[in-house]
Amino acid sequence: MSHNVVVGVDGSEPSAAAAEWAAQEAHRTGSALRLVHVAGTEADALARELDGVGGVPQPVAAIRDRVAAAVPGLDSSCEVLPGKPAYALAAAGHGARLLVLGSRGLGGFTGLLVGSVGLRTAAHADCPVVLVRAGADGRGGSPGxxxxxxxxxxxxxxxxxxxxxxxxxxxxxxxxxxxxxxxxxxxxxxxxxxxxxxxxxxxxxxxxxxxxxxxxxxxxxxxxxxxxxxxxxxxxxxxxxxxxxxxxxxxxxxxxxxxxxxxxxxxxxxxxxxxxxxxxxxxxxx
Structure with a gap:
């Protein structure tokens, strides 16, 4: 098992909340943070090429920079992976200490707190998976x-x-x-x-x-x-x-x-x- 904390990011607010939670967890445990964005469609790949920063889509780059500012000195990386999101994320978490996801991404239904990608990833990953939703009452650093x-x-x-x-x-x-x-x-x-x-x-x-x-x-x-x-x-x-x-x-x-x-x-x-x-x-x- 590696000491990496892996977090899936897609530019949405739930994925930003997940990235911040994961960054605090990585900092607290002395782990490296690996931000992963899955570009599974041609449209996503085109958006990355036209609107990206260092090969990463602009919204994902904004989350990367936000995390870096919030936790200075954190050993972190950000990458784009191909494939279907749930299976690519589960594979990215293979052997990791922890895989963190936002509870609902850009394609989710507003009535559900957890989207299909989060559910499928949590079902298939071989490492512990934490799902974090934006605005949740409990926070990763709270004394609860x-x-x-x-x-x-x-x-x-x-x-x-x-x-x-x-x-x-x-x-x-x-x-x-x-x-x-x-x-x-x-x-x-x-x-x-x-x-x-x-x-x-x-x-x-x-x-x-x-x-x-x-x-x-x-x-x-x-x-x-x-x-x-x-x-x-x-x-x-x-x-x-x-x-x-x-x-x-x-x-x-x-x-x-x-x-x-x-x-x-x-x-x-x-x-x-x-x-x-x-x-x-x-x-x-x-």
Missing amino acids: DVVVGVEGDRPCDAVLGFAFRHAADTGAVLRAVESRHPSHGPYVTDAPLDDREITESLRTAEEVRLRDALARWREKYPEVRTQVDVCAWNAGRALVEASRSASLVVLGRRAPRHPLAAPRLGPVAHAVLHHAHSPVAIVPHD
Whole structure:
């Protein structure tokens, strides 16, 4: 794995927000920043030739210069790659420490917080992918919690390791959230279950089990303060609500069980990506 932080830029405001988030992350971790623009069409290539600066389209060059001014001395590069955006970006992130994207680019629908390119890239990349939207309540450098979605009976080391490292690096509280809602839907808008549905004794037992799932990581990162939250919302709604006070929400993405199956995001990840108030990290794992 390289120490590069890769960020996809297309000249849009969401990609500018992603570039600024990525630059701060690269600076904080001592990584190099690689800005990548995918020119997949003849029209895009022509625009780059006619309106470019150093072979980079003018809007992308403006983001490059904006990042350089915001984080002086950062080791950074900017390049144009051919291909279909989602697959080219996933390939650019191969072996990288992190791949950062704006949640919606120039071609996205205004009603969606995450466009198809972001969803496809997050599903195919072999490195953690962070999606950042312009105007999100949570910011990469804010003191908000690092929220991680946990299945207490099946904790994932890759996801917990990423969340604990980020919390340790930023001095944030790590908040592990687990849902005990009977609904199988990823996102609901009605009120949570009555507290009688999760008795105090059951809640206490679930919290103990969740703390046990975190024990090894708490020993490895003793400086990280942790909180556990077993709630009656379903998983998507619980994580979206938790994102209101978060600097980052961390979720896992399982690799396909069959070698010929296409990579995909689960329904909870879809729900959180479309509704979260903070940046969201998708961490691939077996």
